Amino acid sequence: MITVDEARAKLFELAAPTPVEEVALIEAAGRVLARDVAARRDQPPFAASSMDGYAVKTAEVQLHAMFKVIGEAAAGRRFDGHVQAGQAVRIFTGAPMPEGADFVVIQEDINRSGNLITIVNEPGSRDNVRPLGGDFRAGLTVPAPRLLRPNDLALLAAMNIDRVPVHRKPVVALISTGDELVMPGDTPGPDQIIASNTFGLKALFEEVGAEVRMLPIARDNHAALKMAFDLAAGADLVITIGGASVGDHDLVGEVAEALGMERAFYKVLMRPGKPLMAGRLNGAAMIGLPGNPVSAMVCGHVFVVPMIRAILGLGALAPGLKRAELAVDLPANGPREHYMRAEVNEQGWIGVASDQDSSFLTILAGANALLRRPRNDPARAAGEVVEYLPI
């Protein structure tokens, strides 16, 4: 058996970034920028007023100074003339500064009478002018890789970027295996249960940017599994759930190897999720997740999400852990890294669920964290700081 870190390193070796495609900026939220993009223009493209007021010459700005208003500048409509001594232009936020003016007296500091204005409050030294290129200059790059968030889209739009190069969404094929499974809405036989893992995993993987194909449930026999692998053709990542130990057989492993799978590892020193398998199958990466619902979801968070991020070009990074203070005492951990279903409260304390059974979805749905116990971690007392993965 190998450790969690070793297993993740082997998964990253299987994770080839997907090719680059161009998408419209309006559809780019949540995608991963694949190449640096450069601003096509300066922003603002001209010196602009940051306030509503009057544009004048700095040298003439003083309390009680008077000016004649000779025109108006608004956003999108520049004043065409040139501001001379003793002159002012009515100006609004975002408007280009008129030629000859380099200071905006805000309207609250002005008294206006017809076309004459007087500065009636101490105007201060702030010029209320945004310089040309103050936000960015043409050529400024947004560096790749970068997961594009809403604020990034606003910035890219301002740079006049309407299409962006992103990594194609990795296609993940999900194969549930098991004679005991039926789909929700079906009527299960007396020995059967409802397939649940695929629903949780599909949502999880789509959240991080994958396109997920949920394949029909594969029965526990060679022919059914072979057909499932055939249906998964073309996927970047093929994920089976369950079937690692059927009777005394590693059925999924047997069928995958018969189809040419080179196994990278089988079994990991972790709890839950020990019977994790991975390899390379016909150019795609393949992961065999354990069949227990909680084990499958925990492995999804701990292994598959980082792997999808790697395939998206975001690098080979372990999931980001956070720290919280223990609300309870914990006994020493054994030789397997343990991901305990836990809840972090608003005060930043973390408590663990009383039942850590690897099949109980009620516990998992009530959790917002997986508390990570390192291998052979000694007993921990309430108040000690531990690490957790937000879920």
Add this chain to the structure above:
Amino acid sequence: MITVDEARAKLFELAAPTPVEEVALIEAAGRVLARDVAARRDQPPFAASSMDGYAVKTAEVQLHAMFKVIGEAAAGRRFDGHVQAGQAVRIFTGAPMPEGADFVVIQEDINRSGNLITIVNEPGSRDNVRPLGGDFRAGLTVPAPRLLRPNDLALLAAMNIDRVPVHRKPVVALISTGDELVMPGDTPGPDQIIASNTFGLKALFEEVGAEVRMLPIARDNHAALKMAFDLAAGADLVITIGGASVGDHDLVGEVAEALGMERAFYKVLMRPGKPLMAGRLNGAAMIGLPGNPVSAMVCGHVFVVPMIRAILGLGALAPGLKRAELAVDLPANGPREHYMRAEVNEQGWIGVASDQDSSFLTILAGANALLRRPRNDPARAAGEVVEYLPI
């Protein structure tokens, strides 16, 4: 002017939850559960083995005990007979417990020779049996409202729920206004800039569950704005960006009021984002966001996201703030609540961007937090704990 909290309270008054619709579970990630749903079955529906091993009678479990193996039980395939004294059934994880057996000796503790097994390690007292209904009983409810996360979908599937009642996605119509704006990819005139707010806001609102219609840019005149409001018909929430102060006119407000808008408020004691407006227009809620890009995005985070959550049935809640220690000294704040572009690092320290200009998108895209300064907050020293909104 009213405070941020007062403005948000008025927005919540405008936020009517959308009607309930049913969607397939497989499409329910990120949707908000609108009615409690109850499990249609017990899980597990039978007592089941939690390990691979041999099912026997508890009373017979002791070191060196021998049993005759009379059959096999696997997930989905129950053993049909009855386990008698001295008998064992080979059993695998998830299989129904055979009648007459109530203990599973794990295979690591067994020596097998033909059909005879011997317990060769101290088996302990853990029975390795998951009781019927151990995860949940039929009738257990998942209470509404609840934002459905991946783990919830797994639980609902296990409950044999294939369709869920959710609030319809609120339709948000986004109207950019301004003679100075062109779309990304267009060639701007010398006085023009690129419309950027709508791209960031669309992504932000879709992230929290809205369906966003981006309408054509409306020019700064009554006819263009009236046409834009016409195009927005049917939306649950109509959002304009900019145009609150065009020349000396509140153009958006004038046109909206001519169309029957009842104004709820105009101008908020905040920075950036003072010229925020809201009201009710032909049965829809309407919000007028300021035109400065950063102001618009900040108002999106501080006001519109909580409002969309309220429309989705999640209640009238201010956005959740977190706490971090200041990395720098901050001067006293003025009479407006200030949302400073800031960055929280991995150690939990928060620093503020040096330039807080409300039009600079580079600063916003580099931030991961909005540091909230209350009105008239005194000067703060590095090391003090402050509140921030993650973005």
